[in-house]
Amino acid sequence: MPSADGQACALVPRAATVGRVWQETHDTWSLELEDTDAPQAQPGQFNMLYAFGVGEVPISFSGDLSDPTRPLHTIRAVGAVTRALCALTPGSSLGVRGPFGVGWPLDAARGGDVVVLAGGIGLAPLRPLLYAALASRGDFGRVVLLYGSRTPADLLYPAELDAWRAASELEVFVTVDAASPEWRGDVGVVTNLVAKAGLDPTRTTAFSCGPEIMMTFCARRLQTLGVPDTKVHVSLERNMKCALGWCGRCQLGSELVCRDGPVLPFAQAAPLMATREL
Amino acid sequence: MRTLEQELEQLPFTQGLRPEHRALIAGCAKNRAFREGSYVFRTGDPADTFYLLRTGRVALEVYGPTRGALTVQTLGPGDILGWSWLFEPYVTSFDARVVSDTRTVAFDGACLRRKAEEDHELGYQLMRGMAQVFTDRLEATRMQLLDVYGDHAQR
Ligand SMILES: Cc1cc2nc3c(=O)[nH]c(=O)nc-3n(C[C@H](O)[C@H](O)[C@H](O)COP(=O)(O)OP(=O)(O)OC[C@H]3O[C@@H](n4cnc5c(N)ncnc54)[C@H](O)[C@@H]3O)c2cc1C
Ligand code: FES
Numbered sequence: 001m002p003s004a005d006g007q008a009c010a011l012v013p014r015a016a017t018v019g020r021v022w023q024e025t026h027d028t029w030s031l032e033l034e035d036t037d038a039p040q041a042q043p044g045q046f047n048m049l050y051a052f053g054v055g056e057v058p059i060s061f062s063g064d065l066s067d068p069t070r071p072l073h074t075i076r077a078v079g080a081v082t083r084a085l086c087a088l089t090p091g092s093s094l095g096v097r098g099p100f101g102v103g104w105p106l107d108a109a110r111g112g113d114v115v116v117l118a119g120g121i122g123l124a125p126l127r128p129l130l131y132a133a134l135a136s137r138g139d140f141g142r143v144v145l146l147y148g149s150r151t152p153a154d155l156l157y158p159a160e161l162d163a164w165r166a167a168s169e170l171e172v173f174v175t176v177d178a179a180s181p182e183w184r185g186d187v188g189v190v191t192n193l194v195a196k197a198g199l200d201p202t203r204t205t206a207f208s209c210g211p212e213i214m215m216t217f218c219a220r221r222l223q224t225l226g227v228p229d230t231k232v233h234v235s236l237e238r239n240m241k242c243a244l245g246w247c248g249r250c251q252l253g254s255e256l257v258c259r260d261g262p263v264l265p266f267a268q269a270a271p272l273m274a275t276r277e278l
Numbered sequence: 279m280r281t282l283e284q285e286l287e288q289l290p291f292t293q294g295l296r297p298e299h300r301a302l303i304a305g306c307a308k309n310r311a312f313r314e315g316s317y318v319f320r321t322g323d324p325a326d327t328f329y330l331l332r333t334g335r336v337a338l339e340v341y342g343p344t345r346g347a348l349t350v351q352t353l354g355p356g357d358i359l360g361w362s363w364l365f366e367p368y369v370t371s372f373d374a375r376v377v378s379d380t381r382t383v384a385f386d387g388a389c390l391r392r393k394a395e396e397d398h399e400l401g402y403q404l405m406r407g408m409a410q411v412f413t414d415r416l417e418a419t420r421m422q423l424l425d426v427y428g429d430h431a432q433r
Pocket of ligand 2: 239240241242243244245246247248249250251256257258259
Protein backbone atom coordinates (compact mmCIF):
# COMPACT_ATOMS: atom_id res chain seq x y z
CA MET A 1 0.00 0.00 0.00
CA PRO A 2 1.49 3.40 -0.91
CA SER A 3 2.17 5.92 1.85
CA ALA A 4 -0.43 8.59 2.58
CA ASP A 5 1.88 11.14 0.94
CA GLY A 6 2.38 8.99 -2.12
CA GLN A 7 -1.37 8.51 -2.43
CA ALA A 8 -2.05 12.20 -2.15
CA CYS A 9 0.64 13.03 -4.74
CA ALA A 10 -0.59 10.51 -7.28
CA LEU A 11 -4.14 11.82 -6.98
CA VAL A 12 -3.21 15.49 -7.35
CA PRO A 13 -3.03 16.59 -10.97
CA ARG A 14 -0.12 18.69 -12.22
CA ALA A 15 -0.96 21.89 -14.01
CA ALA A 16 -0.53 21.85 -17.78
CA THR A 17 -1.38 24.33 -20.53
CA VAL A 18 -3.06 23.84 -23.88
CA GLY A 19 -0.51 24.66 -26.61
CA ARG A 20 -2.54 24.05 -29.77
CA VAL A 21 -6.06 22.84 -30.48
CA TRP A 22 -7.59 21.80 -33.79
CA GLN A 23 -10.77 20.15 -34.90
CA GLU A 24 -10.41 16.69 -36.44
CA THR A 25 -14.03 15.84 -37.26
CA HIS A 26 -17.46 17.24 -36.41
CA ASP A 27 -17.22 15.95 -32.81
CA THR A 28 -13.51 15.36 -32.26
CA TRP A 29 -10.64 17.67 -31.42
CA SER A 30 -6.90 17.24 -30.86
CA LEU A 31 -5.15 19.06 -28.04
CA GLU A 32 -1.39 19.43 -27.85
CA LEU A 33 -0.45 20.15 -24.25
CA GLU A 34 2.53 21.81 -22.64
CA ASP A 35 3.23 19.50 -19.72
CA THR A 36 6.76 20.30 -18.56
CA ASP A 37 6.97 17.68 -15.79
CA ALA A 38 5.47 14.81 -17.76
CA PRO A 39 7.20 11.43 -17.52
CA GLN A 40 7.87 9.42 -20.69
CA ALA A 41 4.74 7.63 -21.95
CA GLN A 42 4.39 4.45 -24.02
CA PRO A 43 1.97 3.83 -26.95
CA GLY A 44 -1.38 2.65 -25.58
CA GLN A 45 -1.03 4.39 -22.22
CA PHE A 46 -3.35 7.18 -21.12
CA ASN A 47 -3.49 10.35 -19.05
CA MET A 48 -6.23 11.45 -16.70
CA LEU A 49 -7.21 14.91 -17.98
CA TYR A 50 -8.98 17.21 -15.55
CA ALA A 51 -11.21 20.00 -16.88
CA PHE A 52 -11.27 22.25 -13.83
CA GLY A 53 -14.64 22.40 -12.15
CA VAL A 54 -16.12 19.76 -14.46
CA GLY A 55 -14.30 16.48 -13.96
CA GLU A 56 -11.50 14.10 -14.89
CA VAL A 57 -11.47 11.44 -17.62
CA PRO A 58 -8.98 8.94 -19.08
CA ILE A 59 -7.69 9.91 -22.54
CA SER A 60 -5.04 7.99 -24.49
CA PHE A 61 -1.94 9.48 -26.04
CA SER A 62 -2.50 9.95 -29.74
CA GLY A 63 0.70 11.54 -31.05
CA ASP A 64 4.43 11.10 -31.37
CA LEU A 65 5.73 10.34 -27.87
CA SER A 66 9.34 11.36 -28.47
CA ASP A 67 8.86 14.66 -26.59
CA PRO A 68 6.93 13.77 -23.41
CA THR A 69 6.49 17.44 -22.49
CA ARG A 70 4.19 18.01 -25.50
CA PRO A 71 1.66 15.18 -25.31
CA LEU A 72 -1.11 15.03 -27.87
CA HIS A 73 -4.63 13.85 -27.10
CA THR A 74 -7.49 13.33 -29.56
CA ILE A 75 -10.82 13.68 -27.81
CA ARG A 76 -14.35 12.96 -28.93
CA ALA A 77 -16.87 15.24 -27.23
CA VAL A 78 -19.49 12.85 -25.87
CA GLY A 79 -20.36 14.24 -22.43
CA ALA A 80 -19.70 16.98 -19.86
CA VAL A 81 -15.96 16.44 -19.35
CA THR A 82 -14.94 15.64 -22.90
CA ARG A 83 -17.01 18.61 -24.16
CA ALA A 84 -15.25 20.90 -21.66
CA LEU A 85 -11.84 19.58 -22.75
CA CYS A 86 -12.65 20.06 -26.43
CA ALA A 87 -13.75 23.63 -25.73
CA LEU A 88 -10.36 24.59 -24.23
CA THR A 89 -8.41 27.21 -26.17
CA PRO A 90 -4.63 27.73 -26.46
CA GLY A 91 -3.23 29.04 -23.19
CA SER A 92 -5.98 27.50 -21.02
CA SER A 93 -4.99 25.38 -18.04
CA LEU A 94 -6.02 21.86 -17.23
CA GLY A 95 -4.93 19.20 -14.77
CA VAL A 96 -3.01 16.11 -15.86
CA ARG A 97 -2.16 12.85 -14.10
CA GLY A 98 -0.30 10.04 -15.78
CA PRO A 99 0.84 8.29 -17.86
CA PHE A 100 -1.04 5.23 -16.66
CA GLY A 101 -1.68 1.68 -17.72
CA VAL A 102 -0.12 -1.07 -19.79
CA GLY A 103 0.43 -0.12 -23.43
CA TRP A 104 0.65 -2.04 -26.71
CA PRO A 105 3.23 -4.89 -26.64
CA LEU A 106 4.86 -3.96 -29.94
CA ASP A 107 7.91 -6.10 -29.11
CA ALA A 108 5.71 -9.18 -29.46
CA ALA A 109 5.46 -8.44 -33.20
CA ARG A 110 9.19 -8.07 -33.88
CA GLY A 111 10.26 -10.30 -36.75
CA GLY A 112 6.65 -10.66 -37.90
CA ASP A 113 3.80 -8.55 -39.29
CA VAL A 114 2.10 -5.72 -37.38
CA VAL A 115 -1.64 -5.57 -38.10
CA VAL A 116 -3.53 -2.62 -36.67
CA LEU A 117 -7.35 -2.70 -36.67
CA ALA A 118 -8.99 0.58 -35.73
CA GLY A 119 -12.61 1.65 -35.54
CA GLY A 120 -13.71 5.29 -35.35
CA ILE A 121 -11.83 7.23 -32.65
CA GLY A 122 -9.94 3.99 -31.91
CA LEU A 123 -7.26 5.08 -34.38
CA ALA A 124 -6.11 7.74 -31.88
CA PRO A 125 -4.61 5.35 -29.27
CA LEU A 126 -3.11 3.26 -32.08
CA ARG A 127 -1.32 6.09 -33.86
CA PRO A 128 1.63 6.17 -31.39
CA LEU A 129 2.00 2.42 -32.00
CA LEU A 130 2.17 3.01 -35.76
CA TYR A 131 4.77 5.75 -35.23
CA ALA A 132 6.82 3.37 -33.07
CA ALA A 133 6.59 0.58 -35.67
CA LEU A 134 7.63 2.98 -38.43
CA ALA A 135 10.53 4.28 -36.31
CA SER A 136 12.04 0.78 -36.25
CA ARG A 137 10.55 -0.34 -39.56
CA GLY A 138 13.32 -2.86 -40.28
CA ASP A 139 12.29 -4.96 -37.27
CA PHE A 140 8.94 -5.89 -38.81
CA GLY A 141 7.63 -7.56 -41.94
CA ARG A 142 4.42 -5.96 -43.14
CA VAL A 143 2.89 -3.06 -41.21
CA VAL A 144 -0.81 -2.97 -42.07
CA LEU A 145 -3.54 -0.59 -40.96
CA LEU A 146 -7.19 -1.67 -41.34
CA TYR A 147 -9.40 1.28 -40.44
CA GLY A 148 -13.18 1.54 -40.44
CA SER A 149 -15.52 4.39 -39.62
CA ARG A 150 -19.16 5.31 -40.11
CA THR A 151 -18.73 7.78 -42.96
CA PRO A 152 -15.80 9.43 -44.77
CA ALA A 153 -16.37 12.57 -42.66
CA ASP A 154 -15.75 10.57 -39.48
CA LEU A 155 -12.29 9.37 -40.54
CA LEU A 156 -9.53 10.64 -38.28
CA TYR A 157 -6.29 12.08 -39.68
CA PRO A 158 -7.29 11.83 -43.39
CA ALA A 159 -4.21 13.74 -44.61
CA GLU A 160 -1.92 11.41 -42.71
CA LEU A 161 -3.77 8.37 -44.08
CA ASP A 162 -3.09 9.70 -47.58
CA ALA A 163 0.58 10.31 -46.78
CA TRP A 164 0.97 6.81 -45.33
CA ARG A 165 -0.71 5.38 -48.42
CA ALA A 166 1.67 7.27 -50.70
CA ALA A 167 4.73 6.03 -48.82
CA SER A 168 5.32 2.30 -49.10
CA GLU A 169 6.23 1.53 -45.50
CA LEU A 170 2.68 1.13 -44.28
CA GLU A 171 -0.22 -0.56 -46.06
CA VAL A 172 -3.43 1.35 -45.45
CA PHE A 173 -6.90 -0.13 -45.98
CA VAL A 174 -9.87 2.09 -45.16
CA THR A 175 -13.57 1.36 -45.27
CA VAL A 176 -16.72 3.21 -44.23
CA ASP A 177 -20.22 1.96 -43.43
CA ALA A 178 -21.96 4.27 -45.89
CA ALA A 179 -20.92 7.04 -48.26
CA SER A 180 -22.14 9.36 -50.97
CA PRO A 181 -21.15 8.51 -54.57
CA GLU A 182 -18.17 10.95 -54.45
CA TRP A 183 -16.33 8.58 -52.09
CA ARG A 184 -14.01 6.43 -54.17
CA GLY A 185 -12.85 4.12 -51.40
CA ASP A 186 -14.31 0.96 -49.90
CA VAL A 187 -17.76 0.78 -48.35
CA GLY A 188 -18.43 -2.15 -46.04
CA VAL A 189 -17.54 -3.39 -42.62
CA VAL A 190 -14.01 -3.33 -41.24
CA THR A 191 -13.85 -7.14 -41.02
CA ASN A 192 -14.00 -7.24 -44.86
CA LEU A 193 -10.58 -5.63 -44.82
CA VAL A 194 -9.08 -8.62 -43.00
CA ALA A 195 -9.65 -10.78 -46.10
CA LYS A 196 -8.68 -7.99 -48.46
CA ALA A 197 -5.31 -7.43 -46.78
CA GLY A 198 -4.23 -11.03 -47.44
CA LEU A 199 -2.70 -11.52 -43.99
CA ASP A 200 -0.38 -14.36 -43.13
CA PRO A 201 -1.79 -15.74 -39.85
CA THR A 202 1.51 -17.29 -38.83
CA ARG A 203 3.25 -13.90 -38.93
CA THR A 204 0.45 -11.68 -37.62
CA THR A 205 0.36 -9.87 -34.31
CA ALA A 206 -2.77 -7.73 -34.20
CA PHE A 207 -3.57 -4.58 -32.23
CA SER A 208 -7.17 -3.44 -32.12
CA CYS A 209 -8.96 -0.45 -30.68
CA GLY A 210 -12.51 0.72 -31.16
CA PRO A 211 -15.92 -0.11 -29.80
CA GLU A 212 -15.83 -3.48 -28.06
CA ILE A 213 -18.29 -5.04 -30.46
CA MET A 214 -16.06 -4.10 -33.37
CA MET A 215 -12.95 -5.48 -31.66
CA THR A 216 -14.82 -8.72 -30.97
CA PHE A 217 -15.89 -9.11 -34.63
CA CYS A 218 -12.33 -8.38 -35.78
CA ALA A 219 -10.79 -10.85 -33.33
CA ARG A 220 -13.26 -13.55 -34.46
CA ARG A 221 -12.42 -12.91 -38.09
CA LEU A 222 -8.69 -13.14 -37.34
CA GLN A 223 -9.33 -16.34 -35.41
CA THR A 224 -11.09 -17.84 -38.45
CA LEU A 225 -8.00 -17.00 -40.43
CA GLY A 226 -5.81 -18.81 -37.90
CA VAL A 227 -4.48 -15.97 -35.73
CA PRO A 228 -4.69 -17.10 -32.09
CA ASP A 229 -6.47 -14.89 -29.51
CA THR A 230 -3.22 -14.55 -27.62
CA LYS A 231 -1.73 -12.66 -30.57
CA VAL A 232 -4.62 -10.19 -30.81
CA HIS A 233 -4.31 -7.28 -28.38
CA VAL A 234 -7.26 -5.02 -27.60
CA SER A 235 -7.67 -1.83 -25.58
CA LEU A 236 -10.57 -1.79 -23.12
CA GLU A 237 -12.49 1.26 -22.00
CA ARG A 238 -14.12 1.43 -18.61
CA ASN A 239 -15.04 4.37 -16.40
CA MET A 240 -12.19 5.30 -14.09
CA LYS A 241 -11.66 7.33 -10.97
CA CYS A 242 -8.21 6.88 -9.40
CA ALA A 243 -6.43 5.25 -12.39
CA LEU A 244 -4.01 3.85 -9.82
CA GLY A 245 -5.52 0.48 -9.02
CA TRP A 246 -6.86 1.67 -5.67
CA CYS A 247 -10.58 2.39 -5.93
CA GLY A 248 -11.92 -0.55 -7.96
CA ARG A 249 -14.06 1.69 -10.22
CA CYS A 250 -12.64 0.08 -13.37
CA GLN A 251 -12.65 -3.50 -12.08
CA LEU A 252 -13.57 -6.20 -14.58
CA GLY A 253 -13.47 -9.69 -13.12
CA SER A 254 -10.09 -9.96 -11.48
CA GLU A 255 -8.52 -7.18 -13.57
CA LEU A 256 -8.31 -3.47 -12.92
CA VAL A 257 -8.43 -1.92 -16.37
CA CYS A 258 -6.43 1.16 -15.25
CA ARG A 259 -3.55 -0.91 -13.89
CA ASP A 260 -3.63 -4.30 -15.67
CA GLY A 261 -4.87 -2.76 -18.94
CA PRO A 262 -6.16 -0.96 -20.84
CA VAL A 263 -4.35 -3.19 -23.36
CA LEU A 264 -4.92 -6.92 -22.88
CA PRO A 265 -4.65 -9.98 -25.12
CA PHE A 266 -8.09 -10.80 -26.54
CA ALA A 267 -7.83 -14.28 -24.95
CA GLN A 268 -7.90 -12.53 -21.56
CA ALA A 269 -10.19 -9.65 -22.51
CA ALA A 270 -12.98 -11.64 -24.19
CA PRO A 271 -14.53 -13.06 -21.00
CA LEU A 272 -14.11 -9.69 -19.27
CA MET A 273 -15.93 -7.81 -22.03
CA ALA A 274 -19.07 -9.66 -21.04
CA THR A 275 -18.62 -8.55 -17.40
CA ARG A 276 -20.72 -5.61 -16.27
CA GLU A 277 -19.03 -2.70 -14.53
CA LEU A 278 -19.15 -2.56 -10.76
CA MET B 279 -4.57 -17.18 -73.72
CA ARG B 280 -6.36 -18.80 -70.81
CA THR B 281 -9.82 -20.22 -71.34
CA LEU B 282 -12.74 -19.07 -69.24
CA GLU B 283 -12.69 -22.46 -67.54
CA GLN B 284 -9.07 -21.97 -66.50
CA GLU B 285 -9.92 -18.53 -65.20
CA LEU B 286 -12.81 -19.90 -63.15
CA GLU B 287 -10.34 -22.22 -61.47
CA GLN B 288 -8.66 -19.19 -59.92
CA LEU B 289 -11.80 -17.68 -58.41
CA PRO B 290 -12.75 -18.48 -54.81
CA PHE B 291 -16.43 -19.02 -55.64
CA THR B 292 -15.77 -21.75 -58.22
CA GLN B 293 -12.56 -23.21 -56.83
CA GLY B 294 -14.31 -26.05 -54.96
CA LEU B 295 -16.20 -27.27 -58.03
CA ARG B 296 -15.37 -30.49 -59.87
CA PRO B 297 -13.79 -29.84 -63.32
CA GLU B 298 -16.85 -31.16 -65.20
CA HIS B 299 -19.11 -28.80 -63.19
CA ARG B 300 -16.76 -25.93 -63.86
CA ALA B 301 -17.01 -26.76 -67.56
CA LEU B 302 -20.81 -26.79 -67.29
CA ILE B 303 -21.02 -23.36 -65.70
CA ALA B 304 -18.35 -21.97 -68.02
CA GLY B 305 -20.89 -22.78 -70.74
CA CYS B 306 -23.23 -20.22 -69.15
CA ALA B 307 -20.51 -17.57 -68.72
CA LYS B 308 -18.81 -14.92 -70.80
CA ASN B 309 -16.35 -12.13 -70.13
CA ARG B 310 -17.82 -8.65 -69.82
CA ALA B 311 -16.15 -5.32 -69.15
CA PHE B 312 -17.72 -2.13 -67.78
CA ARG B 313 -16.45 1.42 -68.00
CA GLU B 314 -16.07 3.68 -64.99
CA GLY B 315 -19.27 5.65 -64.38
CA SER B 316 -21.56 3.16 -66.13
CA TYR B 317 -24.04 0.90 -64.36
CA VAL B 318 -23.89 -2.90 -64.36
CA PHE B 319 -27.59 -2.81 -63.50
CA ARG B 320 -30.18 -0.49 -61.97
CA THR B 321 -32.84 -1.09 -59.35
CA GLY B 322 -35.80 -2.87 -60.90
CA ASP B 323 -33.89 -4.26 -63.90
CA PRO B 324 -34.56 -7.92 -64.74
CA ALA B 325 -32.05 -10.03 -62.78
CA ASP B 326 -30.94 -12.43 -65.47
CA THR B 327 -27.21 -12.29 -64.82
CA PHE B 328 -24.74 -12.42 -61.97
CA TYR B 329 -21.12 -11.38 -62.06
CA LEU B 330 -17.81 -12.44 -60.65
CA LEU B 331 -15.57 -9.42 -60.42
CA ARG B 332 -12.07 -9.99 -61.76
CA THR B 333 -10.72 -6.44 -61.58
CA GLY B 334 -12.05 -2.99 -60.69
CA ARG B 335 -14.62 -1.83 -58.18
CA VAL B 336 -18.42 -1.60 -58.17
CA ALA B 337 -20.55 0.36 -55.68
CA LEU B 338 -23.97 -0.90 -54.61
CA GLU B 339 -26.21 2.10 -54.17
CA VAL B 340 -29.69 2.73 -52.86
CA TYR B 341 -31.53 5.86 -53.79
CA GLY B 342 -33.65 7.81 -51.31
CA PRO B 343 -35.71 10.78 -52.52
CA THR B 344 -34.42 13.03 -49.72
CA ARG B 345 -30.90 11.62 -49.30
CA GLY B 346 -29.95 10.96 -52.91
CA ALA B 347 -27.71 8.03 -53.74
CA LEU B 348 -26.05 6.27 -50.83
CA THR B 349 -23.34 3.65 -51.27
CA VAL B 350 -23.94 0.75 -48.91
CA GLN B 351 -21.20 -1.55 -50.11
CA THR B 352 -18.34 -1.71 -52.58
CA LEU B 353 -17.26 -4.91 -54.28
CA GLY B 354 -13.84 -5.74 -55.69
CA PRO B 355 -11.86 -8.58 -57.28
CA GLY B 356 -13.16 -12.02 -56.23
CA ASP B 357 -16.54 -10.68 -55.08
CA ILE B 358 -19.91 -11.74 -56.46
CA LEU B 359 -22.36 -9.16 -57.69
CA GLY B 360 -26.06 -9.93 -57.80
CA TRP B 361 -28.07 -12.85 -56.51
CA SER B 362 -31.59 -11.83 -57.49
CA TRP B 363 -31.24 -14.23 -60.48
CA LEU B 364 -31.74 -17.10 -58.02
CA PHE B 365 -35.20 -16.27 -56.74
CA GLU B 366 -38.42 -14.98 -58.20
CA PRO B 367 -39.36 -12.31 -59.20
CA TYR B 368 -35.79 -12.08 -60.63
CA VAL B 369 -35.60 -8.31 -60.24
CA THR B 370 -32.55 -6.37 -58.94
CA SER B 371 -32.88 -4.30 -55.80
CA PHE B 372 -29.79 -2.04 -56.01
CA ASP B 373 -28.01 0.19 -58.45
CA ALA B 374 -24.56 -1.23 -59.26
CA ARG B 375 -22.36 1.70 -60.30
CA VAL B 376 -18.90 1.09 -61.74
CA VAL B 377 -16.39 3.07 -59.67
CA SER B 378 -13.35 2.08 -61.71
CA ASP B 379 -13.07 0.13 -64.98
CA THR B 380 -14.18 -3.39 -64.18
CA ARG B 381 -13.75 -6.77 -65.83
CA THR B 382 -16.15 -9.51 -64.89
CA VAL B 383 -17.24 -13.02 -65.69
CA ALA B 384 -20.97 -12.69 -66.38
CA PHE B 385 -23.18 -15.74 -65.81
CA ASP B 386 -26.51 -16.22 -67.52
CA GLY B 387 -28.91 -16.90 -64.62
CA ALA B 388 -31.55 -18.74 -66.64
CA CYS B 389 -28.88 -21.02 -68.15
CA LEU B 390 -27.45 -21.76 -64.69
CA ARG B 391 -30.88 -22.45 -63.20
CA ARG B 392 -31.60 -24.89 -66.03
CA LYS B 393 -28.31 -26.74 -65.57
CA ALA B 394 -28.80 -26.86 -61.80
CA GLU B 395 -32.24 -28.42 -62.32
CA GLU B 396 -30.76 -31.03 -64.65
CA ASP B 397 -27.82 -31.84 -62.37
CA HIS B 398 -28.67 -31.50 -58.69
CA GLU B 399 -25.08 -32.12 -57.59
CA LEU B 400 -24.08 -29.02 -59.56
CA GLY B 401 -27.13 -27.20 -58.15
CA TYR B 402 -26.06 -28.12 -54.62
CA GLN B 403 -22.49 -26.90 -55.17
CA LEU B 404 -23.76 -23.66 -56.69
CA MET B 405 -26.14 -23.09 -53.80
CA ARG B 406 -23.35 -23.83 -51.33
CA GLY B 407 -21.17 -21.18 -52.96
CA MET B 408 -24.02 -18.67 -52.97
CA ALA B 409 -24.96 -19.52 -49.36
CA GLN B 410 -21.43 -18.63 -48.28
CA VAL B 411 -21.82 -15.28 -50.05
CA PHE B 412 -25.22 -14.73 -48.35
CA THR B 413 -23.76 -15.57 -44.93
CA ASP B 414 -20.87 -13.13 -45.32
CA ARG B 415 -23.20 -10.38 -46.53
CA LEU B 416 -25.70 -11.06 -43.75
CA GLU B 417 -22.99 -10.76 -41.10
CA ALA B 418 -21.74 -7.55 -42.70
CA THR B 419 -25.28 -6.12 -42.83
CA ARG B 420 -25.80 -7.00 -39.17
CA MET B 421 -22.60 -5.18 -38.27
CA GLN B 422 -23.74 -2.14 -40.26
CA LEU B 423 -27.12 -2.24 -38.50
CA LEU B 424 -25.39 -2.49 -35.14
CA ASP B 425 -23.61 0.73 -36.03
CA VAL B 426 -20.44 -0.68 -34.47
CA TYR B 427 -18.63 2.66 -34.43
CA GLY B 428 -21.55 4.51 -32.85
CA ASP B 429 -21.99 5.88 -29.32
CA HIS B 430 -24.31 3.17 -28.10
CA ALA B 431 -22.09 0.38 -29.28
CA GLN B 432 -19.10 1.90 -27.52
CA ARG B 433 -19.10 -0.46 -24.58
C1 LIG C 1 -8.07 3.92 -21.10
C2 LIG C 1 -9.04 4.84 -21.79
C3 LIG C 1 -8.59 5.62 -22.84
C4 LIG C 1 -9.47 6.48 -23.49
N1 LIG C 1 -9.00 7.23 -24.52
C5 LIG C 1 -9.82 8.10 -25.14
C6 LIG C 1 -9.31 8.93 -26.18
O1 LIG C 1 -8.14 8.89 -26.57
N2 LIG C 1 -10.18 9.81 -26.76
C7 LIG C 1 -11.49 9.88 -26.37
O2 LIG C 1 -12.22 10.71 -26.92
N3 LIG C 1 -11.98 9.11 -25.40
C8 LIG C 1 -11.18 8.23 -24.76
N4 LIG C 1 -11.66 7.45 -23.75
C9 LIG C 1 -13.09 7.59 -23.40
C10 LIG C 1 -13.31 8.77 -22.47
O3 LIG C 1 -12.64 8.57 -21.27
C11 LIG C 1 -14.83 8.94 -22.24
O4 LIG C 1 -15.41 9.36 -23.43
C12 LIG C 1 -15.09 9.95 -21.17
O5 LIG C 1 -14.78 9.39 -19.92
C13 LIG C 1 -16.55 10.41 -21.19
O6 LIG C 1 -16.72 11.36 -20.15
P1 LIG C 1 -17.77 12.56 -20.27
O7 LIG C 1 -17.92 13.17 -18.92
O8 LIG C 1 -17.39 13.48 -21.36
O9 LIG C 1 -19.08 11.84 -20.71
P2 LIG C 1 -20.10 11.08 -19.75
O10 LIG C 1 -20.99 12.10 -19.10
O11 LIG C 1 -19.36 10.10 -18.90
O12 LIG C 1 -20.92 10.31 -20.85
C14 LIG C 1 -21.78 11.02 -21.73
C15 LIG C 1 -22.41 10.09 -22.70
O13 LIG C 1 -21.41 9.54 -23.56
C16 LIG C 1 -21.38 8.14 -23.49
N5 LIG C 1 -20.00 7.76 -23.43
C17 LIG C 1 -19.20 7.64 -22.36
N6 LIG C 1 -17.98 7.24 -22.72
C18 LIG C 1 -18.02 7.12 -24.06
C19 LIG C 1 -17.08 6.74 -25.02
N7 LIG C 1 -15.86 6.31 -24.70
N8 LIG C 1 -17.46 6.77 -26.31
C20 LIG C 1 -18.69 7.12 -26.68
N9 LIG C 1 -19.64 7.46 -25.81
C21 LIG C 1 -19.30 7.46 -24.54
C22 LIG C 1 -22.07 7.78 -22.20
O14 LIG C 1 -22.69 6.51 -22.32
C23 LIG C 1 -23.07 8.89 -22.06
O15 LIG C 1 -24.23 8.61 -22.82
C24 LIG C 1 -10.83 6.56 -23.09
C25 LIG C 1 -11.27 5.77 -22.03
C26 LIG C 1 -10.40 4.91 -21.40
C27 LIG C 1 -10.89 4.08 -20.25
S1 FES D 1 -9.85 3.54 -11.60
FE1 FES D 1 -9.52 3.12 -9.52
S2 FES D 1 -8.89 1.06 -9.61
FE2 FES D 1 -8.98 1.59 -11.68
